[in-house]
Amino acid sequence: MNVDKPKSILVIFGATGDLANRKLFPSIYRLYKNGKLSEDFAVVGVARRPLTNEDFRSNVEHSVTSSRPENEQINADFFSHFYYQPFDVTDLASYQKLKSLLHSLDEKHHTGENRIFYLAMAPNFFGTIAENLKNEGLTDTNGWSRLVIEKPFGHDYPSAKKLNEQIRQAFNEDQIYRIDHYLGKEMVQNIEVIRFANAMFEPLWNNQYIANIQITSSETLGVGERGRYYDKSGALRDMVQNHMLQMLALLAMEPPIKLTPDEIRSEKVKVLRALRDMTAENVDHYFVRGQYGHGISNGEKVDGYRDETAIESDSNTETFVAGKLMIDNFRWAGVPFYIRTGKRMEIKATEIVIQFKDLPMNLYFNKGKDIQPNLLVIHIHPDEGVTLHLNAEKRGVGTTSTPVKLNYYSHNEDKINTPEAYEVLLYDCMLGDSTNFTHWDEVALSWKFVDVISQAWQNKKANFPNYESGSMGPKESNQLLDKDGFHWWSI
Numbered sequence: 001m002n003v004d005k006p007k008s009i010l011v012i013f014g015a016t017g018d019l020a021n022r023k024l025f026p027s028i029y030r031l032y033k034n035g036k037l038s039e040d041f042a043v044v045g046v047a048r049r050p051l052t053n054e055d056f057r058s059n060v061e062h063s064v065t066s067s068r069p070e071n072e073q074i075n076a077d078f079f080s081h082f083y084y085q086p087f088d089v090t091d092l093a094s095y096q097k098l099k100s101l102l103h104s105l106d107e108k109h110h111t112g113e114n115r116i117f118y119l120a121m122a123p124n125f126f127g128t129i130a131e132n133l134k135n136e137g138l139t140d141t142n143g144w145s146r147l148v149i150e151k152p153f154g155h156d157y158p159s160a161k162k163l164n165e166q167i168r169q170a171f172n173e174d175q176i177y178r179i180d181h182y183l184g185k186e187m188v189q190n191i192e193v194i195r196f197a198n199a200m201f202e203p204l205w206n207n208q209y210i211a212n213i214q215i216t217s218s219e220t221l222g223v224g225e226r227g228r229y230y231d232k233s234g235a236l237r238d239m240v241q242n243h244m245l246q247m248l249a250l251l252a253m254e255p256p257i258k259l260t261p262d263e264i265r266s267e268k269v270k271v272l273r274a275l276r277d278m279t280a281e282n283v284d285h286y287f288v289r290g291q292y293g294h295g296i297s298n299g300e301k302v303d304g305y306r307d308e309t310a311i312e313s314d315s316n317t318e319t320f321v322a323g324k325l326m327i328d329n330f331r332w333a334g335v336p337f338y339i340r341t342g343k344r345m346e347i348k349a350t351e352i353v354i355q356f357k358d359l360p361m362n363l364y365f366n367k368g369k370d371i372q373p374n375l376l377v378i379h380i381h382p383d384e385g386v387t388l389h390l391n392a393e394k395r396g397v398g399t400t401s402t403p404v405k406l407n408y409y410s411h412n413e414d415k416i417n418t419p420e421a422y423e424v425l426l427y428d429c430m431l432g433d434s435t436n437f438t439h440w441d442e443v444a445l446s447w448k449f450v451d452v453i454s455q456a457w458q459n460k461k462a463n464f465p466n467y468e469s470g471s472m473g474p475k476e477s478n479q480l481l482d483k484d485g486f487h488w489w490s491i
């Protein structure tokens with residue numbers, strides 16, 4: 001198969017940081033190993049630390065080898081494409097030096113003056129870097145220039161708008177790639193395929209046949225080393241504003257007229273516009289917040305959130321959110337979309353459950369107590385695949401039905417070959433495909449939706465902690481569905 005191998009220099013701002021080391025370097029290596037990088041590539045890492053190229057290459061090597069199976073041979077030539085420049089993002093001289101380095105690497109590696117600037121640093125620097133890149137002439141090349149921006153994109157709608165305006169002074173919307181790493185996950189990308197490539201699902205994908213949709217992303221880890229960031233953010237901003245709403249939009253959107261970034265985005269935007277507005281008065285009816293206390297996680301005693309590093313002892317920050325979202329359009333009127341996400345929960349899993357409505361009169365209903373609604377479960381992580389829950393005849397027991405599951409797991413035997421989200425997204429960016437990145441319109445609508453909730457929560461102190469570490473969240477999360485006659489399907 002012919003694979004496109006785009007040529008470019010990737011400049012990573014924040015190359016000594018956690019994200020670069022844990023995610024980006026291993027993903028670049030996987031692109032290289034899978035033959036998706038042209039031989040003509042270079043990666044330039046910048047950060048304040050005074051490293052040499054050799055120091056940096058050895059860091060990258062450590063990051064790559066620790067992400068690979070123990071005996072894997074790694075081609076040393078890969079590391080020779082990595083360069084480092086000590087850099088302070090607020091110092092203009094740093095940009096001039098970087099400019100000359102990029103010119104010389106363009107010549108050495110024949111990268112066609114194509115550049116990706118990847119901002120893997122604290123968000124308060126995003127605007128400054130974008131402006132300086134433009135003003136100091138680093139985007140002025142004969143190739144293309146793209147800007148990749150990590151989350152969080154703002155803290156609320158006004159700050160996101162301000163950041164966007166700042167970035168747009170330097171880059172056009174089609175040069176900006178806002179990362180939502182969930183959009184790089186194989187099974188999130190598969191939502192569209194499951195929906196639009198199967199004649200058996202799309203006709204049922206509406207309020208006539210679907211009772212509710214549940215999206216869960218639960219984590220077992222606590223806030224770890226990220227307390228300083230997380231305590232100002234909370235689960236609503238950290239997970240709901242981006243990943244959860246993006247998955248919801250993909251599940252609920254109309255079939256796009258073409259599979260182009262613009263058409264898909266336009267359908268997602270319509271879903272976000274149709275979300276029933278929250279008001280200060282109705283937030284408690286639709287949303288539940290939680291914060292973990294101490295408990296047992298993965299068999300070990302763990303502290304509560306308020307005892308974690310860099311967290312205030314009376315913090316009001318939520319580490320769990322459950323919500324019922326209504327999409328007020330023709331297709332989805334009356335169908336609740338339940339979402340829940342949290343830290344220090346019982347299991348690490350991201351899963352979507354589509355619950356179909358019961359048949360109006362089930363002939364088998366009185367005979368088998370075990371009759372279940374049909375469910376379509378999309379396993380995003382750690383399992384990747386789809387399970388269809390059906391009812392079938394119980395062998396030898398006449399017409400009594402029993403639940404059966406049809407499973408499809410992708411890459412089941414060989415998880416190492418499942419592409420990493422960052423690998424997929426980096427490659428898309430090199431190809432200039434922005435389908436799996438978030439457009440400003442989506443970011444803006446998502447912030448507007450969650451801002452009302454966070455404002456209401458800020459004005460009213462919660463009774464925290466309200467769930468034990470190692471549980472599936474506060475009891476109010478179950479009550480949210482009980483009220484509607486549903487329950488969370490176990491994941």
Ligand SMILES: NC(=O)C1=CN([C@@H]2O[C@H](COP(=O)(O)OP(=O)(O)OC[C@H]3O[C@@H](n4cnc5c(N)ncnc54)[C@H](OP(=O)(O)O)[C@@H]3O)[C@@H](O)[C@H]2O)C=CC1
Binds near residue numbers: 014
């Ligand atoms: N880590 C993760 O798992 C995730 C991170 N993100 C996002 O990615 C971004 C980076 O996060 P993360 O890697 O965790 O952050 P880190 O704090 O680990 O890294 C920050 C990087 O910025 C550099 N830096 C700080 N100040 C300056 C400066 N003035 N000039 C130049 N470089 C500077 C640091 O290096 P030095 O000290 O050498 O200057 C370091 O390389 C953030 O936006 C975060 O929200 C998003 C999702 C997950």
Ligand SMILES: O=C1O[C@H](COP(=O)(O)O)[C@@H](O)[C@H](O)[C@H]1O
Binds near residue numbers: 217238239381
């Ligand atoms: O963006 C984020 O996502 C992770 C969870 O990602 P996953 O791929 O492991 O499901 C979360 O831990 C983090 O707080 C958040 O910033």
